[in-house]
Amino acid sequence: MDIQFLAATPLFHGASPEEIQLLLSALDARCSRYARGDVILAAGTHTSRLWVVLSGGVTIENHDAWGNRSILGHVAPGEVFAETYACLPLQPLLVSAAASEDAQLLSLDLSGLFTRSCPHSDILLRNLLAITAGKNLALSRRIFYTSSKTIRGRLLSYLSDQAMLQGSRTFTIPFDRQQLADYLGVDRSALSNELSKLRREGVLTARKNRFSLLGGQADADVSLW
Numbered sequence: 417m418d419i420q421f422l423a424a425t426p427l428f429h430g431a432s433p434e435e436i437q438l439l440l441s442a443l444d445a446r447c448s449r450y451a452r453g454d455v456i457l458a459a460g461t462h463t464s465r466l467w468v469v470l471s472g473g474v475t476i477e478n479h480d481a482w483g484n485r486s487i488l489g490h491v492a493p494g495e496v497f498a499e500t501y502a503c504l505p506l507q508p509l510l511v512s513a514a515a516s517e518d519a520q521l522l523s524l525d526l527s528g529l530f531t532r533s534c535p536h537s538d539i540l541l542r543n544l545l546a547i548t549a550g551k552n553l554a555l556s557r558r559i560f561y562t563s564s565k566t567i568r569g570r571l572l573s574y575l576s577d578q579a580m581l582q583g584s585r586t587f588t589i590p591f592d593r594q595q596l597a598d599y600l601g602v603d604r605s606a607l608s609n610e611l612s613k614l615r616r617e618g619v620l621t622a623r624k625n626r627f628s629l630l631g632g633q634a635d636a637d638v639s640l641w
Contacts, residue, residue: 417440417445418470419433419436420433421470422436422468422522423436424494425468425494425495425496426496426546426547426550427466427540427543427544428539428543429543430543431536431539435536435539438535438536439524439534439535439536439539440524442534442535443525443526443528443534444524444525444528445522446522446523447520447521447522448520448523449519449520449521450472450515450521451515451518452515452517453515454514454515455512455513455514456474456513456515457512458509459478459479459508459509459510459511459512460508460509461508461509462501462505462508462509463498463501463505463509464502464505464525464526464527465498465502465524465525465526466496466499466502466523466526467497467498467513467521467523467524468495468496468521468522468524469491469492469493469496469497469519469520469521470493470519470522471493472493472515472516472517472518472519473490473491473493473515473516474490474491474497474513474514474516474519475487475489475490475491475513475516476488476497476512477511477513477514477598478510478511478512479512485598486599486601487591487595487599488511488599489554489555489558490516490590490595490599491513492590496547497513498513499547499548500548502525502526503526503544505527516590516595529541558599560573560577561573561574561577561600562600562601567602567607567610568614570600570601570602571600571602571607571611571614572614572619574596574599574600575589575620575627575629576629578627579627579629585628585630586627586628586629587626587627588627589627592625618631
């Protein structure tokens, strides 16, 4: 277990290496590996475990009765998922978690976090509150991205916000084309067509998951700064 890596994550922020070791022991820490596409947690199941991505990535997904997928978020190394359900283990999962690429994960059983048997629980509780607040903000951002009725509006809203969050007009996103379409709730072919139009109009350039916002006229209900 890379304690130095964990110490730099939001979940263990402010904890010493010794405190992290005690927390890992008290919360039954387990490491596991998943291949791209593997389902880690399925909707309808229950969990008392919080998961930390050590390497790779995880997508949070919803699948309807017809097999259509919506991506609600991406979890990168150092970030966590399933923390809400781990705190409410009697509640069934409304979403699934799947490996978006080969991933190594750490899971912690939070059932011991609320007992006196868990040392330094105040550190994790404080950090979990901050993480939950950040997740609420991320969900609010997605609602903003998908509020436009047009594919162009959704796409430019997302890309503009990513540029601002990353502090550069050239940036990468954590999604491939299909995942981006699922995240924005649009058809992949229609998304690709819109990207081609935006390239021709000089609004942006795109290569795989790397984008550059240019000086062209965006012509949408969003601002590119």
